[in-house]
Amino acid sequence: MNAARPHAVLFACGMNSVRSPMAAGLLKQMFGQTYYVGSAGVQKGELDPFVVAVMDEIGVDISKHKPMTFEELEDLEGLSFDLIVTLSPPAHHKALELTHSIAADVEYWPTVDPTGIEGNREQKLEAYREVRDQLMAHIRQRFGRAAGGNE
Numbered sequence: 256m257n258a259a260r261p262h263a264v265l266f267a268c269g270m271n272s273v274r275s276p277m278a279a280g281l282l283k284q285m286f287g288q289t290y291y292v293g294s295a296g297v298q299k300g301e302l303d304p305f306v307v308a309v310m311d312e313i314g315v316d317i318s319k320h321k322p323m324t325f326e327e328l329e330d331l332e333g334l335s336f337d338l339i340v341t342l343s344p345p346a347h348h349k350a351l352e353l354t355h356s357i358a359a360d361v362e363y364w365p366t367v368d369p370t371g372i373e374g375n376r377e378q379k380l381e382a383y384r385e386v387r388d389q390l391m392a393h394i395r396q397r398f399g400r401a402a403g404g405n406e
Contacts (some may be wrong), residue, residue, distance in 0.1 A: 261338035261360070263291040267346035271303075271322040274342040274366050278390045280310050285394060290390040293336065294320075297345045303370065309383040324326045325349055334359075340397075342390075348377040364393050398404025 266278040275294035282292050300322050306319045328334065334353065340363045341347035351363045364391065372382040 261290065261336075263293070263338070265328075265339045265359075266292070266337040266342065267325070267350055268294075268296055268366070269368070270298055271296030271299030271324070273303045273368065273370060274308050274386065274390070275346075276317050276320045276322070276343065277306055277387055278308060278340065278394065280315045280320075280390050281387070281394055282398070284313075284315045285391075286398060290398075291333075291336075293328060295323055295325045297325065297343075298352040299324050299327070300318040303383075305369070305379055305383045307345050309380060309387050312384075313387070314331050322348060325353070330392065339363065339383070340364055343368065362397070364390075366390065369381045 264282060266275040266282075268274040271294055275296060279292045279294040282290060302317075302320050304323055310317050323331070325334070335370050336357075336359050339353070339359050340352040341350045341361060341363050341365065347361070349365045350359075353359065354361060367386060369379070369382040369386050372379050
């Protein structure tokens, strides 16, 4: 069982436009080439500009992320992930269905969807920062601290 040290990690949420691309960008930034990282959604959304803004604040550029569904990802590159981290209930149910046909561990990290937050731009950005920081803490806890740059 590869639960402790997966090789390929898929982050999944509802639309692949906020939480899962955020988590994938964080894992890539923190661990570089240590893991193969992907993200997908149950449905396909549009990349959220607030996500791009709060990730840019910490030096992670996800502006070129193209949201895709599980099915599109499977068609494009297959679903050869040994860990699927789900961030929303619909994504969790979808991932559990997939385990009938692929050998992957599934972990559920309940994560608030910040898109429904009301308020001015700064209040919305703050909600997205909270999600980003929560995901960063989860990643550190699950995968350990990132090694320094040139290993």
